Amino acid sequence: MKNIDINKEIETKIPLKFNKDGSFRILMISDIHGGVGYDKEHTVAAIQALVDNTKPDLVLLGGDNAGPGIIHIETAEQLKEMLDGIASPMEKAGIPWAHVYGNHDNNFGLENKDHQPVYESFPHCVSKAGPEELWGCGNYVLPIYDENGEKILFNVFGFDTHRNMGHFKNDFGLPDEMQFYICNNGENGNGDTIRFNQLMWYWQVSEEMEKLNGSKIPALAYMHIPLPEFDLVTHYRDKCKFDGHQLADVSCTPLNSGAFSTFLQRGDVKAIFCGHNHRNDFSAKYCGITLAYDGFLSYHACHMDDIRGGRVLDLNAESPAEFNTYMVRVRDYLK
Numbered sequence: 001m002k003n004i005d006i007n008k009e010i011e012t013k014i015p016l017k018f019n020k021d022g023s024f025r026i027l028m029i030s031d032i033h034g035g036v037g038y039d040k041e042h043t044v045a046a047i048q049a050l051v052d053n054t055k056p057d058l059v060l061l062g063g064d065n066a067g068p069g070i071i072h073i074e075t076a077e078q079l080k081e082m083l084d085g086i087a088s089p090m091e092k093a094g095i096p097w098a099h100v101y102g103n104h105d106n107n108f109g110l111e112n113k114d115h116q117p118v119y120e121s122f123p124h125c126v127s128k129a130g131p132e133e134l135w136g137c138g139n140y141v142l143p144i145y146d147e148n149g150e151k152i153l154f155n156v157f158g159f160d161t162h163r164n165m166g167h168f169k170n171d172f173g174l175p176d177e178m179q180f181y182i183c184n185n186g187e188n189g190n191g192d193t194i195r196f197n198q199l200m201w202y203w204q205v206s207e208e209m210e211k212l213n214g215s216k217i218p219a220l221a222y223m224h225i226p227l228p229e230f231d232l233v234t235h236y237r238d239k240c241k242f243d244g245h246q247l248a249d250v251s252c253t254p255l256n257s258g259a260f261s262t263f264l265q266r267g268d269v270k271a272i273f274c275g276h277n278h279r280n281d282f283s284a285k286y287c288g289i290t291l292a293y294d295g296f297l298s299y300h301a302c303h304m305d306d307i308r309g310g311r312v313l314d315l316n317a318e319s320p321a322e323f324n325t326y327m328v329r330v331r332d333y334l335k
Contacts, residue, residue, distance in 0.1 A: 009209075022318055025054065025055065028311045033301040045334060050333065062275040063100050069301075087125070134195075195257065207266075220273060224275050308329065309328050310328055
């Protein structure tokens with residue numbers, strides 16, 4: 001890795017700050033699966049209802065914002081039209097929002113690097129492409145400052161978890177016949193994961209921010225495809241404070257990238273949020289780190305009305321490492 005320009009890494013289009021009462025609320029939604037032919041009316045109404053009722057200070061889109069199948073994005077113009085809809089609740093309210101990519105966003109030929117300028121063209125989108133030398137697109141950190149904008153109190157790290165193991169084999173020149181296995185005995189587990197140089201980047205940025213700030217900064221890491229530890233906690237529910245629904249196998253990667261161990265060793269990431277498995281919305285705690293799904297928001301891809309919604313993270317400036325997180329559901333706001 002080359003030397004980190006920490007000032008460039010922490011720069012954001014809109015500075016994020018805790019409110020005067022010490023609060024800061026994050027809403028994460030994922031698996032919208034928008035694009036040509038999606039149910040724009042219901043999808044936008046659902047996002048609007050969640051935003052209106054939770055009043056977040058930052059909204060995170062957790063991947064699979066577009067696609068798959070008959071619902072798709074092939075051109076930048078189609079992406080812009082889709083985002084004009086799903087981003088409108090945040091844009092109208094002046095709420096900063098950010099995104100990471102999922103395994104379906106680029107299914108129809110428009111690469112994520114070509115998605116990025118379309119996202120960033122929106123005035124309140126604070127996502128960044130991230131360093132070009134890293135695997136993927138959309139690896140970045142969003143610092144959240146105290147109300148005066150002087151001291152960083154919390155970080156949000158976004159990670160690209162890429163697509164699937166077929167692409168992983170192609171990226172690293174591995175034979176097509178190579179097989180990968182997963183422990184949950186399900187048919188799933190073909191997802192890719194965070195790559196090594198992404199973790200190197202995270203570690204360097206975290207260290208430099210600690211030096212800059214004079215103290216370690218608690219953080220949220222968010223991504224699309226869950227880490228293997230999401231499956232692990234389902235086998236130790238009583239010990240891991242398991243809460244919520246698991247109505248599908250955990251479709252994690254079959255390769256353990258060491259991301260969880262890296263976060264644990266560095267000691268700043270206090271929560272990891274993901275999407276991908278539409279029928280799961282559980283949270284659990286493992287080695288002091290909260291692992292949580294955010295449900296899903298699609299109206300045409302493996303949807304279940306009782307799960308559809310998003311996840312809230314409530315922070316307090318006095319103790320940002322001690323947060324509250326919970327699911328909010330569209331059905332509670334739209335009858």
